[in-house]
Amino acid sequence: MKLRVDLLPHGGYADTALVIDVLRATTTAVAYLERGAEGLLLTASPEVALSLKWQEGVHNEAGEPVRNEQYLLGGERGGLPITGFDFGNSPVEASQQNFTGKHIVMNTTNGTGAAHIAAQSATRVLLASLTNAHAAARRAKALAVDEIAIVCAGTDERVGLEDVYAAGVIAEYLLALGEFTVDDGARIALTLRRNMGNPLEALSSSTHGQVLERLGLGEDVRYASQVSESTVVPVLDEVQDIEGALRFVASV
Numbered sequence: 331m332k333l334r335v336d337l338l339p340h341g342g343y344a345d346t347a348l349v350i351d352v353l354r355a356t357t358t359a360v361a362y363l364e365r366g367a368e369g370l371l372l373t374a375s376p377e378v379a380l381s382l383k384w385q386e387g388v389h390n391e392a393g394e395p396v397r398n399e400q401y402l403l404g405g406e407r408g409g410l411p412i413t414g415f416d417f418g419n420s421p422v423e424a425s426q427q428n429f430t431g432k433h434i435v436m437n438t439t440n441g442t443g444a445a446h447i448a449a450q451s452a453t454r455v456l457l458a459s460l461t462n463a464h465a466a467a468r469r470a471k472a473l474a475v476d477e478i479a480i481v482c483a484g485t486d487e488r489v490g491l492e493d494v495y496a497a498g499v500i501a502e503y504l505l506a507l508g509e510f511t512v513d514d515g516a517r518i519a520l521t522l523r524r525n526m527g528n529p530l531e532a533l534s535s536s537t538h539g540q541v542l543e544r545l546g547l548g549e550d551v552r553y554a555s556q557v558s559e560s561t562v563v564p565v566l567d568e569v570q571d572i573e574g575a576l577r578f579v580a581s582v
Contacts, residue, residue, distance in 0.1 A: 331474060331476060331477065331478065331508065331509070331510050331511075332476065332477040332478070332510065332511050332512075332513070333477070333478050333480075333501060333504060333505075333510040333511065333512045333513070333516050334477060334478070334479040334480070334512075334513045334515060334516065335479075335480045335482070335494075335497045335501060335513065335515035335516040335518070335519045336479060336480070336481050336482060336515055337482050337484070337489045337493075337494055337515055337518065337519075338482060338483075338484045338487065338488075338489060339443070339444040339447040339448065339481050339482075339483065339484070340447075341447050341448075341450055341451055342451055343448055343451045343452035343477075343479045343481070344451065344452070344453070344476070344477060345452065345453055345454070345474050345475055345476050345477040345478065345479070346452065346453065346454045346455075346456070346470050346473050346474040346475075346477070346478050346479070347448040347452035347454070347455050347456070347478075347479045347480075347481050348456050348457075348458040348466055348467075348470050348478065348479070348480045348481065348500065349441070349444050349445045349448050349455060349456070349457050349458065349481045349483065350457075350458050350459065350480060350481065350482050350483060350493045350496050350497055350500075351438070351440055351441030351444060351459075351483035351493065352459050352460055352492050352493055352495075352496040352533065352554050353490070353492050353493075353533060353536070353538050353539060353542060353550070353551065353554055354406075354419050354420065354421055354438075354441075354542075354550055354554060355419060355436065355438040355440065355441025355442060355483070356441055356457040356458060356459040356483075356564075357421045357459040357460070357461055357550075357553070357554040358404065358419050358420065358421040358424050358436075359372075359436065359441075359457050359459075359564050359578065360421075360457070360459055360461050360462050360560050360562050360563075360564065361421040361424035361425045361461075362404070362424050362429055362434045362436075363562045363564055363579075363580040364425070364560055364562050365424060365425060365427055365428060365429045365430075366428055366429045366430035366431070366432075367429035367430075367432055367433065367434045368431060368432065368433055368579075369433050369434075369567065369577055369578060369579045369580075370433070370434050370435075370436055370564060370577070370578040370579075371401070371433055371434070371435045371436065371572060371575040371576070371577055371578075372436050372437070372441075372442040372445050372446070372575065372576045372578065373435060373436065373437045373442065373574055373575045373576075374437075374442075374443075374446055374574040374575070375437065375574065376405065376407075376412050376415075376437045378437070378573075378574040378575060379403050379405060379412075379415070379435045379436070379437045379575075380403070380414055380415075382398060382401050382403075382435050382572070382575075383397065383398060383401060383403055383414070383435075384396065384397060384398055385397070385398045400432065400433055401432070401433050401434075401435050402416045402417065402429065402432050402433075402434055402435065403415040403416050403417070403434075403435045403436075403437075404416065404417035404418065404419060404424070404434050404435070404436050405417075405418070405419055405435075405436055405437040405438050405442075406418050406419035406438055406439060407439055408439065409439075409541060409542055409545050409547065410545065412437065419436075419438050420547065420550050421461075421550055421553045421554060422549045422550050422553050425553070435575070439485075439486070440483040440484060440485055440486070441483045443483070444481055444482075444483035444484075445457065445566075445576055445578075446576060447481070448479075448481050449566060449576055452479070453475075454473050454474075454565070454566065455565070455566040455576075455578075456469060456470055456473075456563055456564065456565050456566070456581075457563070457564035457565075457578060458470075458480070458496070458500055458563070459496065459554065460496050460499060460529055460533075460554060460555060460556060460557050460558075461553075461554065461556050461557070461558070461559050461560045462558070462559075462560040462561070462562055462563055463496065463499050463500050463503060463557055463558050464503050464557075464558040465558070465560065465561045465562065465563050466500060466563050467500050467503035467504045467507065468503075468507065469563045469565070469581055470504070471504060471507045471508060478504065478510075480497045480500055480501065480515075480516070480519070482494055482496075482497055485537065485538045490536060490537070490538055491522070491532060491535070491536040491537070492532060492533045492536040492538060492539060492554075494518065494519050494522050495519070495522050495523055495526060495529070495532040495533070495536075497515075497516075497519040497523075498519035498520045498521075498522050498523025498524070499523055499529070499557065501516050501519050501520050501523070502520065502523060505520075529555040529556075529557055530551075530552060530555040532555075533551050533554060533555045534548075534551050534552075534555075539551045562580050562581075563580070563581045564578040564579070564580060564581075565578060565579060565580075565581040566578055567579050
């Protein structure tokens with residue numbers, strides 16, 4: 331089997347893709363599902379997400395739109411919550427809530443876009459982070475036929491050290507599970523993982539990790555540095571019924 335790591339999303343994934351945005355979208359996605367969310371809707375734009383906030387064509391006596399209680403919105407731009415959304419993109423915040431019976435609608439600067447690129451061609455798409463690294467590797471290995479592609483979201487179309495490091499952690503797990511031929515991207519990720527060693531060091535020293543620290547979101551960086559604390563893997567659902575949104579559900 332082939333193991334491919336894309337340091338940025340390029341597309342052309344013929345088999346199973348693992349999308350990583352460790353700071354913070356895929357880490358937060360795992361936290362939402364751990365806290366009882368029935369599913370995740372990763373939208374192509376904030377506007378698609380906001381359109382799901384209200385019941386279509388329904389208004390109260392004052393003529394105001396009526397909230398669709400099925401959905402809660404979480405997302406960010408530049409690390410900060412999007413106006414009109416219920417939550418930001420914080421795994422710490424998500425881990426402290428109860429989302430039983432809810433669908434979380436997500437839109438973020440990098441991670442949700444990477445998922446949409448992967449879904450254009452991949453047969454199966456999973457969301458991976460450090461927090462579910464081992465479970466994501468096992469699930470991908472069980473699903474893949476010919477190739478596993480680990481897709482790093484990056485930050486603003488630039489390679490992110492934190493995502494490449496996480497890709498290296500997952501690649502290590504995969505190599506322990508079976509025989510793979512690896513591409514140069516996988517070799518880069520494995521080399522970074524083996525030379526840095528400490529997950530918190532890797533994430534906190536990354537450019538994006540430093541930006542989050544300056545925004546007062548350092549706890550999110552520390553949360554995202556936990557390795558294999560979760561067995562939850564968000565997997566793209568076979569049923570996609572909302573235009574502009576990808577539905578992910580929990581696989582354990």
